[in-house]
Amino acid sequence: MNEKKIYLTSAEIASLWTGYMNDSMSKRVLGFMLKHIEDTDIKPVVQYAYDISSNHLEQLLAIFQNENYAIPYGFTEEDVNMNAPWLFTDTFCLTYVNHMSKVGLLTYSGFVSMSYKGEVRGYFTQAINETATLYNKTTEIALSKGVNARHPYIEVPKETDYVDSKKYFSGLNPFNDKRPLNAIEISYLYMNILTNSTGMKLCLAFAQTSPSKDIQDFMLRGKDISQKHIKIFVDTLLKDDIEAPQVPDTSVADSTTQTFSDKLMMFHMSLIVAAGIGNYATAAATSQRSDLMVNYERLSLEIARLAKSGADIMIKHNWLEQPPGIKNREKLTRNKEKANH
Template identity: 55%
Template sequence: MSEQQTMLTSSEIASIWTNYMNDSMSKCVLSYFLNHVEDEEIKSIIQFSYNLSATHIEKLTSIYNEEQMPMPSGFTENDVNINAPRMYTDTYMLTYINHMAKVGMLAFSGFTSLSARDDIRNYFIEGLNESSKLFERSSKVLLAKGLFVRAPYVAYPTKTDYVDSKKYLSGLNPFSNKRPLNMVEISYLYMNIQTNALGSKIAQSFAQASPVEKIQKWFLKGKEISQKHIQIFTKALLDNDIQPPVSPDVCITDSTISPFSDKLIMFHMALLVTAGIGNYATAAAASQRSDLILNYERLSLEIAQYAKDGSDILIENGWLEQPPGTKDKDLLTKKKNTVD
């Protein structure tokens, strides 16, 4: 049996399923952006991103057909109304794409590491390269327009040093002085401020657009959580005499007509929450001050519960598409015994 005839592994099936769900959602969002963007330079970035998602859908569809597996439902043109009134500014669209390019780079690198078959691995490597190009192109436009938010500047280190006391790892005692933040800790605080700032805007836009009160409340709660987390991370920087970076104007309009289905916006927020939990886990692992680690851990629990509440809404409405799974062997046995 040739390499190309080898069956897909569970990890490869999971990866292509996740990729299909994400790109089918992105294609809907980007089609709406394309219908409303005014700045030609930003439009070219959106078009490039849209073309990537559309190409991915075509390639994944081909893989599903070749493997004779059922296609995910994902999201279609029925989940977007491109003619809905304008809800997002051009600046928001560009900032959004830049952020989602980062999410894409992380996702494709993970998919690549989980893939063994040559054609699947090469597909994901190509996707990683494309996400990198999208991040590069969108970053250049953000920089050119003065919208790229840089991490805080600090004085250059003057020497190489080593930790000489276990106090370096402390930080929970409110009656003792905390050591200054190191560069690694600053970078993750900055990153999580930025992601929460964008998440807060996304949650606000989805809340004001959805016609369902329960869904509105869920998004508003997400906005409140994001704002609270921004304050916690900002305080950590300010306490270290570091001015947090100011986000660009990523305003939304006052439109209350949703461009997207409730199923899509719920899935979208769940995707961002999942990425956020991953960011916090990475930040906790990289940070060495115990108060920072504790903050990341307790805030992760908060957004995990928020995600659970969102999943409950998806299930109640029949919107939560189930990932490919295995058969319950115990249940099969019970059914067989019942038949016998």
């Protein structure tokens, strides 16, 4: 009895394509890190991350071939200069992999929830489990080395309560005192400080190693935006006497040799920016003080403008690989009419 073929849905096609692009990029960055890392605690977990990306690419290629799915270009050995000088500290590599594992967990959970075909669901479920293991490994190493940034401690609640006034949601009136931050608001402010810190260091590394003026300007603009946003979030915490996170030493070396292709660096920043917009949207939705909501929406718009200018640069240089989509029916019809005349 022949089984009925189950075709991929648009969501599955999009998720598989995005997964391939992200893993092909990660493999190149992690491969460069592995060549230089000397810390015997950090190197194995970066190797684990590299192996995950390599295995994912093999599994995705098998799915593509089975589905007669055109293999994306993605990123290859040509997108990294393995002979370039060391660009990061070992601690930065640990922080970077930890940060990217958080991005991966959010991304893969979304992919699973949009997938129906058993093979695809199985692949993304496995990817979530591997990424969770990676997050736990990097967190444990950071804890053991004392280089992790813990969220602030606050007193554990001794009783439950309800909001008794609409003033709980206020915060925009400069003549009224703002209520203290709640635990949910603190956690998102803190998280967004950490993610902006990682993004800022990446922007610096990419700016100083790119030979292109427009890429340098874009990366420095991204660095300035991250610094500005960090200051806003830190000041918000300090107003409630909550200390800002002690970010570990994740400095960038002074190498100016091109390490990664401009195409890879711009794609990487588009991934970081998209994750940042998602973080801000979640933070805005869960924050109950109006001034925080307005801040997140305002800052999201600033990041969106950065993303737009990045996309313009990628299109200009023919670096922006087009995601799969449907045919333009109107264009097909017009072309058919032209051919008949």
